[in-house]
Protein backbone atom coordinates (compact mmCIF):
# COMPACT_ATOMS: atom_id res chain seq x y z
CA UNK A 1 0.00 0.00 0.00
CA UNK A 2 1.29 3.48 -0.83
CA UNK A 3 1.81 6.43 1.48
CA UNK A 4 0.34 9.83 0.66
CA UNK A 5 2.93 11.92 -1.09
CA UNK A 6 2.60 15.62 -0.20
CA UNK A 7 4.51 17.03 -3.20
CA UNK A 8 2.04 18.37 -5.80
CA UNK A 9 2.64 17.51 -9.46
CA UNK A 10 0.87 18.85 -12.55
CA UNK A 11 -2.08 16.46 -12.34
CA UNK A 12 -2.62 17.29 -8.63
CA UNK A 13 -2.45 21.01 -9.41
CA UNK A 14 -5.00 20.58 -12.19
CA UNK A 15 -7.56 18.84 -9.94
CA UNK A 16 -6.88 21.31 -7.09
CA UNK A 17 -7.57 24.26 -9.41
CA UNK A 18 -10.75 22.65 -10.78
CA UNK A 19 -11.99 21.88 -7.25
CA UNK A 20 -11.23 25.45 -6.17
CA UNK A 21 -13.06 26.92 -9.20
CA UNK A 22 -16.25 25.02 -8.32
CA UNK A 23 -15.92 25.89 -4.61
CA UNK A 24 -15.60 29.58 -5.54
CA UNK A 25 -18.56 29.29 -7.96
CA UNK A 26 -20.64 27.61 -5.22
CA UNK A 27 -19.78 30.35 -2.67
CA UNK A 28 -20.34 33.14 -5.24
CA UNK A 29 -23.75 31.72 -6.09
CA UNK A 30 -24.75 31.43 -2.41
CA UNK A 31 -23.53 34.99 -1.72
CA UNK A 32 -25.43 36.40 -4.71
CA UNK A 33 -28.69 35.36 -3.01
CA UNK A 34 -28.09 38.25 -0.58
CA UNK A 35 -27.57 40.77 -3.41
CA UNK A 36 -30.95 40.89 -5.24
CA UNK A 37 -30.11 44.17 -7.06
CA UNK A 38 -26.99 42.61 -8.58
CA UNK A 39 -29.03 39.57 -9.70
CA UNK A 40 -31.45 41.74 -11.66
CA UNK A 41 -29.11 44.25 -13.28
CA UNK A 42 -25.60 42.87 -13.71
CA UNK A 43 -24.61 41.43 -17.12
CA UNK A 44 -21.63 39.77 -15.44
CA UNK A 45 -24.00 37.97 -13.06
CA UNK A 46 -26.04 36.63 -16.00
CA UNK A 47 -22.85 35.54 -17.77
CA UNK A 48 -21.72 33.72 -14.62
CA UNK A 49 -25.11 32.03 -14.20
CA UNK A 50 -25.07 31.05 -17.88
CA UNK A 51 -21.77 29.24 -17.29
CA UNK A 52 -22.73 27.39 -14.10
CA UNK A 53 -26.32 26.40 -14.98
CA UNK A 54 -27.56 23.80 -17.42
CA UNK A 55 -30.75 21.89 -18.15
CA UNK A 56 -33.76 22.68 -15.98
CA UNK A 57 -31.90 25.21 -13.81
CA UNK A 58 -31.12 27.32 -16.88
CA UNK A 59 -34.66 27.50 -18.25
CA UNK A 60 -35.77 30.53 -16.23
CA UNK A 61 -32.51 32.46 -16.63
CA UNK A 62 -33.18 35.78 -18.30
CA UNK A 63 -30.47 35.81 -21.02
CA UNK A 64 -29.78 38.09 -23.98
CA UNK A 65 -30.07 36.56 -27.42
CA UNK A 66 -26.30 36.49 -28.10
CA UNK A 67 -25.70 34.19 -25.10
CA UNK A 68 -28.02 31.58 -26.65
CA UNK A 69 -25.58 31.21 -29.56
CA UNK A 70 -23.47 28.98 -27.29
CA UNK A 71 -26.34 26.63 -26.37
CA UNK A 72 -25.83 22.92 -27.00
CA UNK A 73 -28.69 20.40 -26.48
CA UNK A 74 -28.51 18.65 -23.12
CA UNK A 75 -29.68 15.45 -24.76
CA UNK A 76 -26.09 15.29 -26.14
CA UNK A 77 -24.99 14.19 -22.65
CA UNK A 78 -24.43 10.72 -24.13
CA UNK A 79 -21.48 12.11 -26.13
CA UNK A 80 -19.51 12.41 -22.87
CA UNK A 81 -19.99 8.76 -22.02
CA UNK A 82 -19.40 7.60 -25.59
CA UNK A 83 -16.03 9.39 -25.61
CA UNK A 84 -15.32 8.01 -22.13
CA UNK A 85 -16.09 4.40 -23.11
CA UNK A 86 -13.93 4.59 -26.28
CA UNK A 87 -10.97 6.31 -24.61
CA UNK A 88 -11.01 4.44 -21.32
CA UNK A 89 -11.46 0.98 -22.87
CA UNK A 90 -8.47 1.87 -25.09
CA UNK A 91 -6.43 2.83 -21.99
CA UNK A 92 -7.57 -0.35 -20.22
CA UNK A 93 -6.33 -2.47 -23.14
CA UNK A 94 -2.94 -0.69 -23.03
CA UNK A 95 -2.82 -1.20 -19.26
CA UNK A 96 -3.64 -4.93 -19.51
CA UNK A 97 -1.10 -5.32 -22.33
CA UNK A 98 1.55 -3.71 -20.17
CA UNK A 99 0.53 -5.83 -17.15
CA UNK A 100 0.27 -9.26 -18.78
CA UNK A 101 2.38 -8.96 -21.97
CA UNK A 102 5.01 -6.53 -20.57
CA UNK A 103 4.33 -4.29 -23.60
CA UNK A 104 5.34 -0.69 -22.82
CA UNK A 105 2.84 2.13 -23.29
CA UNK A 106 3.14 4.02 -26.63
CA UNK A 107 5.79 6.74 -26.37
CA UNK A 108 3.24 9.60 -26.65
CA UNK A 109 1.33 8.21 -23.64
CA UNK A 110 4.50 7.71 -21.59
CA UNK A 111 5.45 11.31 -22.43
CA UNK A 112 2.05 12.65 -21.28
CA UNK A 113 2.14 10.63 -18.06
CA UNK A 114 5.67 11.83 -17.29
CA UNK A 115 4.61 15.45 -17.74
CA UNK A 116 1.50 15.00 -15.58
CA UNK A 117 3.24 13.16 -12.74
CA UNK A 118 6.78 14.56 -12.97
CA UNK A 119 8.00 10.95 -12.53
CA UNK A 120 10.11 9.23 -15.24
CA UNK A 121 8.44 6.08 -16.60
CA UNK A 122 11.35 3.83 -15.54
CA UNK A 123 10.61 4.77 -11.89
CA UNK A 124 7.24 2.97 -12.11
CA UNK A 125 7.07 -0.01 -9.75
CA UNK A 126 5.30 -2.49 -12.05
CA UNK A 127 1.64 -3.48 -12.47
CA UNK A 128 -0.79 -2.22 -9.86
CA UNK A 129 -4.00 -4.06 -9.01
CA UNK A 130 -5.61 -0.77 -7.88
CA UNK A 131 -5.05 0.86 -11.26
CA UNK A 132 -6.41 -2.10 -13.24
CA UNK A 133 -9.49 -2.28 -10.97
CA UNK A 134 -10.25 1.47 -11.07
CA UNK A 135 -9.83 1.63 -14.84
CA UNK A 136 -12.12 -1.39 -15.22
CA UNK A 137 -14.76 0.06 -12.85
CA UNK A 138 -14.55 3.40 -14.62
CA UNK A 139 -15.25 1.71 -17.97
CA UNK A 140 -18.24 -0.10 -16.41
CA UNK A 141 -19.50 3.22 -14.98
CA UNK A 142 -19.15 5.04 -18.32
CA UNK A 143 -20.89 2.22 -20.21
CA UNK A 144 -23.80 2.15 -17.74
CA UNK A 145 -24.22 5.92 -18.00
CA UNK A 146 -24.06 5.73 -21.81
CA UNK A 147 -26.82 3.10 -21.86
CA UNK A 148 -28.90 5.11 -19.37
CA UNK A 149 -28.62 8.24 -21.50
CA UNK A 150 -29.65 6.31 -24.61
CA UNK A 151 -32.33 3.99 -23.24
CA UNK A 152 -33.55 5.16 -19.80
CA UNK A 153 -33.47 8.95 -19.41
CA UNK A 154 -36.10 11.11 -21.07
CA UNK A 155 -34.50 14.41 -22.08
CA UNK A 156 -36.40 17.65 -22.63
CA UNK A 157 -35.18 20.60 -24.69
CA UNK A 158 -32.77 21.75 -21.97
CA UNK A 159 -29.37 23.13 -22.96
CA UNK A 160 -25.72 23.24 -21.89
CA UNK A 161 -23.19 26.00 -22.55
CA UNK A 162 -20.66 25.15 -25.28
CA UNK A 163 -17.91 25.64 -22.65
CA UNK A 164 -19.59 23.03 -20.41
CA UNK A 165 -19.89 20.65 -23.39
CA UNK A 166 -16.20 20.93 -24.34
CA UNK A 167 -15.22 20.71 -20.66
CA UNK A 168 -17.32 17.53 -20.28
CA UNK A 169 -15.58 15.87 -23.26
CA UNK A 170 -12.10 16.80 -21.97
CA UNK A 171 -13.04 15.73 -18.44
CA UNK A 172 -13.38 12.04 -19.32
CA UNK A 173 -10.10 12.06 -21.28
CA UNK A 174 -8.18 13.60 -18.38
CA UNK A 175 -9.87 11.33 -15.84
CA UNK A 176 -8.60 8.20 -17.66
CA UNK A 177 -5.07 9.66 -17.68
CA UNK A 178 -5.43 10.47 -13.97
CA UNK A 179 -6.09 6.78 -13.24
CA UNK A 180 -2.86 5.85 -15.05
CA UNK A 181 -0.95 8.59 -13.24
CA UNK A 182 -1.57 6.78 -9.98
CA UNK A 183 0.18 3.77 -11.55
CA UNK A 184 3.32 5.87 -11.99
CA UNK A 185 3.52 6.84 -8.34
CA UNK A 186 2.25 3.65 -6.64
CA UNK A 187 4.56 1.12 -5.01
CA UNK A 188 2.55 -2.13 -4.75
CA UNK A 189 4.67 -5.19 -5.56
CA UNK A 190 4.09 -8.86 -6.44
CA UNK A 191 1.44 -10.40 -8.70
CA UNK A 192 -1.87 -8.62 -9.15
CA UNK A 193 -3.78 -11.17 -7.07
CA UNK A 194 -1.26 -11.05 -4.21
CA UNK A 195 -1.93 -7.29 -3.91
CA UNK A 196 -5.64 -7.89 -3.17
CA UNK A 197 -6.62 -6.23 0.10
CA UNK A 198 -9.87 -5.77 2.09
CA UNK A 199 -9.95 -2.10 1.03
CA UNK A 200 -10.24 -3.13 -2.66
CA UNK A 201 -13.26 -5.27 -1.75
CA UNK A 202 -14.78 -2.41 0.31
CA UNK A 203 -14.29 -0.05 -2.66
CA UNK A 204 -15.92 -2.47 -5.11
CA UNK A 205 -18.90 -3.02 -2.77
CA UNK A 206 -19.37 0.75 -2.40
CA UNK A 207 -19.11 1.13 -6.19
CA UNK A 208 -21.86 -1.47 -6.76
CA UNK A 209 -24.15 0.08 -4.09
CA UNK A 210 -23.65 3.65 -5.38
CA UNK A 211 -24.17 2.57 -9.01
CA UNK A 212 -27.46 0.87 -8.07
CA UNK A 213 -28.57 4.04 -6.23
CA UNK A 214 -27.70 6.20 -9.25
CA UNK A 215 -29.44 3.89 -11.69
CA UNK A 216 -32.56 3.72 -9.50
CA UNK A 217 -32.63 7.55 -9.28
CA UNK A 218 -32.36 7.80 -13.08
CA UNK A 219 -35.26 5.36 -13.50
CA UNK A 220 -37.41 7.36 -11.04
CA UNK A 221 -36.62 10.61 -12.89
CA UNK A 222 -37.55 9.00 -16.22
CA UNK A 223 -40.83 7.70 -14.72
CA UNK A 224 -41.83 11.30 -13.95
CA UNK A 225 -42.25 11.68 -17.71
CA UNK A 226 -43.59 8.31 -18.79
CA UNK A 227 -46.89 6.51 -18.27
CA UNK A 228 -47.34 2.92 -17.08
CA UNK A 229 -46.76 1.63 -20.63
CA UNK A 230 -43.40 3.43 -20.77
CA UNK A 231 -44.64 5.98 -23.34
CA UNK A 232 -43.43 9.55 -22.88
CA UNK A 233 -46.38 11.66 -21.70
CA UNK A 234 -44.71 14.94 -20.82
CA UNK A 235 -41.34 16.69 -20.94
CA UNK A 236 -42.17 18.89 -17.95
CA UNK A 237 -40.03 18.93 -14.82
CA UNK A 238 -42.09 17.39 -12.03
CA UNK A 239 -41.45 17.11 -8.32
CA UNK A 240 -39.36 13.95 -7.74
CA UNK A 241 -40.87 11.69 -5.07
CA UNK A 242 -40.29 8.45 -3.25
CA UNK A 243 -37.33 6.25 -2.36
CA UNK A 244 -34.04 8.16 -2.10
CA UNK A 245 -35.74 11.42 -3.20
CA UNK A 246 -37.39 11.54 0.27
CA UNK A 247 -34.06 12.62 1.75
CA UNK A 248 -32.42 14.68 -1.01
CA UNK A 249 -33.38 16.50 -4.20
CA UNK A 250 -30.56 14.87 -6.19
CA UNK A 251 -29.68 11.36 -4.96
CA UNK A 252 -27.97 10.68 -8.32
CA UNK A 253 -25.44 13.43 -7.50
CA UNK A 254 -24.85 11.89 -4.06
CA UNK A 255 -24.34 8.51 -5.77
CA UNK A 256 -21.81 10.13 -8.14
CA UNK A 257 -19.80 11.35 -5.16
CA UNK A 258 -19.93 7.86 -3.58
CA UNK A 259 -18.72 6.30 -6.85
CA UNK A 260 -15.64 8.52 -6.85
CA UNK A 261 -15.05 7.79 -3.15
CA UNK A 262 -15.24 4.08 -3.99
CA UNK A 263 -12.41 4.58 -6.53
CA UNK A 264 -10.39 6.26 -3.79
CA UNK A 265 -10.89 3.19 -1.59
CA UNK A 266 -9.75 0.92 -4.42
CA UNK A 267 -6.63 3.11 -4.61
CA UNK A 268 -6.02 2.11 -0.98
CA UNK A 269 -7.52 5.38 0.34
CA UNK A 270 -4.07 6.95 0.13
CA UNK A 271 -3.87 8.48 -3.33
CA UNK A 272 -3.77 12.25 -2.87
CA UNK A 273 -4.46 12.70 -6.59
CA UNK A 274 -7.69 10.74 -6.38
CA UNK A 275 -8.87 12.55 -3.23
CA UNK A 276 -8.42 15.80 -5.17
CA UNK A 277 -10.66 14.34 -7.89
CA UNK A 278 -13.21 13.48 -5.16
CA UNK A 279 -13.01 17.08 -3.88
CA UNK A 280 -13.69 18.36 -7.40
CA UNK A 281 -16.74 16.06 -7.73
CA UNK A 282 -17.98 17.16 -4.28
CA UNK A 283 -17.96 20.87 -5.20
CA UNK A 284 -19.20 20.28 -8.76
CA UNK A 285 -22.17 18.19 -7.61
CA UNK A 286 -22.82 20.50 -4.63
CA UNK A 287 -23.26 23.41 -7.06
CA UNK A 288 -25.51 21.47 -9.47
CA UNK A 289 -27.47 20.01 -6.53
CA UNK A 290 -27.95 23.43 -4.90
CA UNK A 291 -29.28 24.92 -8.17
CA UNK A 292 -31.76 22.04 -8.61
CA UNK A 293 -32.81 22.23 -4.96
CA UNK A 294 -33.48 25.98 -5.21
CA UNK A 295 -35.51 25.43 -8.38
CA UNK A 296 -37.72 22.80 -6.71
CA UNK A 297 -38.24 24.98 -3.60
CA UNK A 298 -39.24 27.99 -5.72
CA UNK A 299 -41.51 25.91 -7.98
CA UNK A 300 -43.39 23.74 -5.47
CA UNK A 301 -45.03 25.26 -2.38
CA UNK A 302 -45.41 21.81 -0.87
CA UNK A 303 -41.73 20.91 -1.30
CA UNK A 304 -40.64 18.91 1.82
CA UNK A 305 -38.75 21.21 4.20
CA UNK A 306 -36.44 18.51 5.58
CA UNK A 307 -35.20 17.49 2.10
CA UNK A 308 -31.54 18.43 1.52
CA UNK A 309 -29.89 19.26 -1.81
CA UNK A 310 -27.70 16.19 -2.31
CA UNK A 311 -26.07 14.83 0.88
CA UNK A 312 -28.67 13.34 3.26
CA UNK A 313 -29.07 15.35 6.53
CA UNK A 314 -26.08 17.54 5.65
CA UNK A 315 -26.00 19.65 2.48
Ligand SMILES: NC(=O)c1ccc[n+]([C@@H]2O[C@H](COP(=O)([O-])OP(=O)(O)OC[C@H]3O[C@@H](n4cnc5c(N)ncnc54)[C@H](OP(=O)(O)O)[C@@H]3O)[C@@H](O)[C@H]2O)c1
Pocket residue numbers: 055056074075077153154155156157158214221222224225236237238239240252253256281284285288
Ligand atom coordinates in the same frame (compact mmCIF):
# COMPACT_ATOMS: atom_id res chain seq x y z
N1 LIG B 1 -18.69 13.89 -12.50
C1 LIG B 1 -19.12 15.06 -12.95
O1 LIG B 1 -18.38 16.03 -13.04
C2 LIG B 1 -20.58 15.18 -13.35
C3 LIG B 1 -21.05 16.42 -13.84
C4 LIG B 1 -22.39 16.52 -14.20
C5 LIG B 1 -23.22 15.41 -14.10
N2 LIG B 1 -22.72 14.23 -13.63
C6 LIG B 1 -23.60 13.06 -13.47
O2 LIG B 1 -24.38 12.87 -14.62
C7 LIG B 1 -25.69 12.42 -14.26
C8 LIG B 1 -26.74 13.29 -14.95
O3 LIG B 1 -26.59 14.61 -14.43
P1 LIG B 1 -27.64 15.76 -14.79
O4 LIG B 1 -27.14 16.99 -14.14
O5 LIG B 1 -27.93 15.74 -16.24
O6 LIG B 1 -28.94 15.25 -14.00
P2 LIG B 1 -30.41 15.82 -14.14
O7 LIG B 1 -30.39 17.26 -14.54
O8 LIG B 1 -31.14 15.47 -12.90
O9 LIG B 1 -31.02 15.02 -15.41
C9 LIG B 1 -31.10 13.62 -15.45
C10 LIG B 1 -32.30 13.22 -16.33
O10 LIG B 1 -33.53 13.42 -15.61
C11 LIG B 1 -34.34 14.41 -16.25
N3 LIG B 1 -34.90 15.22 -15.17
C12 LIG B 1 -34.19 15.97 -14.27
N4 LIG B 1 -35.03 16.53 -13.38
C13 LIG B 1 -36.28 16.14 -13.72
C14 LIG B 1 -37.60 16.42 -13.20
N5 LIG B 1 -37.75 17.20 -12.13
N6 LIG B 1 -38.68 15.88 -13.80
C15 LIG B 1 -38.50 15.06 -14.88
N7 LIG B 1 -37.31 14.76 -15.44
C16 LIG B 1 -36.21 15.30 -14.86
C17 LIG B 1 -33.41 15.17 -17.16
O11 LIG B 1 -34.09 15.74 -18.28
P3 LIG B 1 -33.78 17.26 -18.82
O12 LIG B 1 -32.69 17.85 -17.98
O13 LIG B 1 -33.43 17.06 -20.25
O14 LIG B 1 -35.06 18.00 -18.69
C18 LIG B 1 -32.46 14.06 -17.60
O15 LIG B 1 -33.06 13.27 -18.58
C19 LIG B 1 -25.79 12.48 -12.74
O16 LIG B 1 -25.73 11.21 -12.19
C20 LIG B 1 -24.60 13.30 -12.32
O17 LIG B 1 -24.07 12.86 -11.08
C21 LIG B 1 -21.43 14.11 -13.26
